[in-house]
Amino acid sequence: MADQVSAAPLDRVYGVTNIKTHVLFLLDIDDGNYDAWRKLFRTHCQSFDVAGHLDGTVLPANDADEAWTKRDGVVKLWIYGTLSKDLFRSTFKTGGTAHEIWLRLETFFRDNKEARVVQLDHKLCSQEIGDLSIHAYCQELKSIADLMANVDAPVSE
Known part of the structure; x- marks a missing residue:
């Protein structure tokens, strides 16, 4: 029973079927909304106990850590689901983790x-x-x- 209680917060991440109901605007190259988007997105991830996927502090236990891989996949879908089409095209690469995508966006906006x-x-x-x-x-x-x-x-x- 204790295992079910501790696992419950991580399972909540799978209940978000439409990220746009939580992060209310798209990150766009031309809107200058990176800082607001970043704060809102990070707060969303914190409330669902997956912020470690953004900052790289939560790592897979091993190469076969399927639960971690699934949660990381959900966070990646959330990120990509809140990007404008142009920004998605500019930053999308196959593979990688949510943390790598997060850093790529940070670099994209901070280097300019x-x-x-x-x-x-x-x-x-x-x-x-x-x-x-x-x-x-x-x-x-x-x-x-x-x-x-x-x-x-x-x-x-």
Whole structure:
């Protein structure tokens, strides 16, 4: 009976049939939402006791650890299920673990920091109010400033 209780949290991972009901938006190259996606996705994995598959702290007991392989497969499906089509095409490789995919995404977004700073700075400096309300315009400026802070280029007040 004790074995069933301890196994129950790991079995919950198989109950998530649609990851998009838990992670409410797609990670997209152009949306600048990596940090928000990363935090939400990691929190989701923590609540299902599989965050170790992301950070590499949970490893298979041996080459035949089928339970670990299945859970890792579910986490990989969750990751791929929350990527935009373009990002999926850019980062997909056959094989590998959820941890390797997680690191590949981290590298993809973090290695492009300088280019992203230049792009966001240009967007901030050239943002026009156009047909936006004052509130919407200010929200857009704040959003750009937040994205710049996420890539270690905070905008002063």
